[in-house]
Amino acid sequence: MASTIRVRAISSGETTEVQVLIQHPMDSGFVRDAKGEIIPPHFIQQLTFEYDGRNVFVADWGAAVSKDPYVKFSFKGGNKGDDLKISWVDNKGETDTTTAKIQ
C-alpha cells in the first residue's frame, strides 16, 4: 500500500519548508456512527521529522487535529536531495514511516 504520508519539503537555500498531509481518520472518540455507536478514538499521537540524524520537529497530537492531518513548518539548513525521515505513531500503536527527498 502506498504510504499514508505525503510530503513536500522544499529548500530555499537557507531554510527548508516542510508540509505534510497524512491519511488518517483522526477519530476523536466523541462522534457516533450511523447506528448511534461511539466511534472509538483513533488518532495519531506523535509525528516526528528527522533530518541529518536529529529531530527537527516533533508534533504531539490529540484527537482535535483534523482528519487527514496537515502541518507545515520550516527549519534552517537542508539541501536539495537530502533525506527527511517522517514517522507517526497513533493511539492504537499503528505506525508509518517515509523518507522524502528535499527538493
Added chain:
Amino acid sequence: MNMTGFKTTMRLSILAPTFVLVIAATTSVLAASSEADFKTAYAAAEATNKEAGRLRNQWTVTAEALADARKAADKSDFDRAVASAKEAEALAKASIFQATSEKEAWKNLEIR
C-alpha cells in the same frame, strides 16, 4: 445523514411558504382507532405516495411518517398509527400538489 439541523434555515428569507400540516390534531379527538382503521389509512397514504413517486416528487418526511405509522402499529398503538398514516397521506398529497403546480410555476424562477 440527519438533516433536522436544517430547520434553522427557516429564518432565512429565502424560504418560500413551506407546506404546513395541521391535520394531526383532528384525529386525536376521535374514538380509539382499530387495526382496520390503521390498514385503511395506511393503504390510502401509501397509494398517494406512490402517485407522488410517479410524479418523481416524493418527500422524505412522507416516508418517515409511513415508517412511524408502521412502528406504532407494531406496538398496537393504533391511534398513533392512524394519525401518522394520515399525516403521511397529507404530506403525499402536498407533494403531488407541489409537483402539479410546478409543471408551469417553475418558469417564474427562470433567469431570462
Added chain:
Amino acid sequence: MTTTHNGFAATRRLIIKGAGAVALAGLGIISLSPAMVFAAANDKYPEDAFKQKGAADAIKSLYGRTAEASDKVKLDAPEIAENGAVVPISVSTTLTEVTSISFLASENPNALAAVYRIPPGTLPSVANRLKMAKTSNVIVIVEAGGKLYSAIKEVKVTVGGCGG
C-alpha cells in the same frame, strides 16, 4: 456533548469573553517552582495534558506555569470557520529561543489540540488544521526562553448544512 463544570469554569468563561491577558494570567493556580518539569521538554507524549477538559488544566498539566499575553505571538485563525471539522490555524512569533508551541480550543471536550516541539534551528512558525466543537477561543502558547507567551482569538463555528 455534556460539559462537566469544574472549578475552572468561571475562569474559562473569562477567556471566552476575550479578556485574554487577564484571564490567562489568572490561570496560574500553581506557583512557579523549579521542581516543575516541562512535559514538553522531553520526548514523552503528554498524555495527561491531552486528557484535561479545560484549557487551564491542560496548560497547567503541560507546562506547570502561566502564560502572559504577548503581541509578539501572531495567531492566524478565521473569524468564522467554514467547517468546524477543518479549521486552518497558524502561528508565528518574533520571540527567540522558542522551544514549543501549543494549540488549544477552549470549548473542545479536551482543550489541548496539539503541541509542537521546536528544537534549535527550527523556525518558530507552525500551520495546522484543527477540529473545533463549537464557537470558542483558540489559545496558542509559545514557550520561549523558559517563559510562556500566549495569544487568543475567537473563532465562530457552526456545523455544516445545505451550502457548498
Added chain:
Amino acid sequence: MASAALALALTAISSTLAADTPDPVADAKAFRNYFVTKFPNVKPEDFVNGPYALNEDMRRQWEEKEQFPPYEFSLEMGKEMFAKPFRNGKSYADCFPDQGIGIRQNYPYFDAKEGKVITLELALNRCREANGEPPFSYVGDDMAALTAYMAFTSRGKPFDIKIPDDPRALEAYQNGKRYFYTRRGQLNFSCATCHVQNPGERMRAEILAPALGILNAMPIYRSEWGGMGTISRRLTTCNSQIRGVPLEPQADEYRDLEYYLSYVSNGLPISGPGSRP
C-alpha cells in the same frame, strides 16, 4: 375556409411553440449575465471556485488548504485506478477519446444513437461493464477518485458542452432546465432557490455557491462529508436536504440537469477536483 381556419390554428400553435422553444444560447448568456451583474467584483472565471469567489474570509481558509489539499489522496488513488488495466487487459483509456486525458470539459454530451445525455460518471461505469468489471457506486469513493483524476487532467480547459441539432438534445436540455427551477421537497426549494437567488448568502455556517460554474469544480472534497463526493452524490444530497426523496443516481432527470448546468457554464474553466466546506 376550413383550410384557412386550419392555417390560422397552425400559426397560433407555432407561435406558442416559438415562445416556448428553448434557446440555449440566449439562456446561457442571460444566466452568466445574471451572476456577473449580481457579483460585479467577481471575475467570471472565478465563479468556478464557488463560495470562495464570494467571501474573503473563506477564501483565505481555502487557499491555506489548497497548499496541500484534502483531495490529494483521492486524486492519487484515481490516477492509479485509471492507469491500472482491467482483467481483460484493456483500460479506461481505451474507452475515451484522447485516452481519457483532458476531456472532462466535454461531458456530459448528447449521444445521438441513444438519444440521451451521457455523463462522465455514466461513461466510466459503462466502460467498466463493457470490459467485464462491475460498476462502481455513483456516490462512492471510487467514482469520486476516478472523476477527480479526469477533472485534474482537464484543469483550466473551458466547459465545451454541445447541443447538437437534434430535437431530443434540445428536449434533454429543456428538461434539465425545468428540473433546475422546479421546487421540490417539503422545504419547497428548487436548485435555483439556493444557487441562483441566494448564492453568497449564509445557509447556517456555509456560503451558498453560485450555480454558474458549480459543476466545474466537481468532484469535491467536502469537510462536511470528510471525504470526496461525485456530482451524483452532490445532487442526491441536495434533494434530501430539502426533504425530497432523491432519484436514483444517473436518473434521466439528473443527467439532463447536468447537461443544462454544464452548458450554461460553457467557457468557464474546469477547476476540479475542488474542496468545499
